[in-house]
Amino acid sequence: MWTGYSTKDTADVVGLSQSVVRQCMRCGMLDSPADHLPLRFSFQDLKILKALKALVDDGVSLRRAQRELLLLRQRLAAAADGSVEHDDSSGPRTLAGTRIEAQNGHVVVCEAGQVWRADSGQGVFNFQLETLAGEIAELPQTIELPVPEFMENLSADEWFDQALQSEESNPTQAVAAYEQVLRHRPECTESLINIGRLHAESAELELASEFFEKALAIDPREPTALYNLGVIAQDSGNDNDAINYYEAALSVDRELAEAHYNLATIFDRSGDARSAIRHINEFRKLNKRR
Secondary structure (H helix, E strand, O other): OOOOEOHHHHHHHHOOOHHHHHHHHHOOOOOOOOOOOOOOEOHHHHHHHHHHHHHHHOOOOHHHHHHHHHHHHHHHHHHHOOOOOOOOOOOOOOOOOOOEEEEOOEEEEEEOOEEEEOOOOOEEOOOOOOOOOOOOOOOOOOOOOOOOHHHOOOOHHHHHHHHHHHOOOOHHHHHHHHHHHHHHOOOOHHHHHHHHHHHHHOOOHHHHHHHHHHHHHHOOOOHHHHHHHHHHHHHOOOHHHHHHHHHHHHHHOOOOHHHHHHHHHHHHHHOOHHHHHHHHHHHHHHHHHO
């Protein structure tokens, strides 16, 4: 009996990486339960993930698209149970059934002749938006952006703040700002990890790995770098390497819920039910504390 799509099949169908698919399940953006093994994705889940892919293709950063879709899901759920008022009671009340498009780098909802921001619920002008299509934009491997004169004297901390503020709206600019941090402070592992993550989100996995490895060269026990290398290994089908990276990350930080979750999916797929159950239970416990 067919019970749903596997993680790999889902990723292949929607055109996202397996790590992004798992992340969307884990954060509660999809309809299917996140803590049931084996992971299975429904048709409704695929519709949501295809909408996410379309938003990314149309220029919304992956991080912003995920955050705003999750906020939209919560807003629709609140409207359905009456805790939040909504102008159109006949409109869709599920994320999969909502018409979603991109406008000015944000997610917008189009319903009943109105367009409103997914994150805030504020109405926006009803422009005729282009059909969502295209390829994920790759981050350039060498970034040399001109620095305005008033920014030339920024400190490492100020550049770091600039980078954080740019991640959702302009990932390429964020990478350039993190590079400025590293010119001032080459040992800043957080900048290296954030650059690696941004490249990973743009499917530049080899380049991402280089930055995570650079962070580990400075601090071999950096759990986030270890975890991220595990994600890349798992997405590449190297489960043994992924297990080693995740377990190394957990040896430093036992409360890294995401590592437990990903280990559970690997062990479940390999038939090691005992290890899968142990890790999914750890994930459930840690997730309840959040």
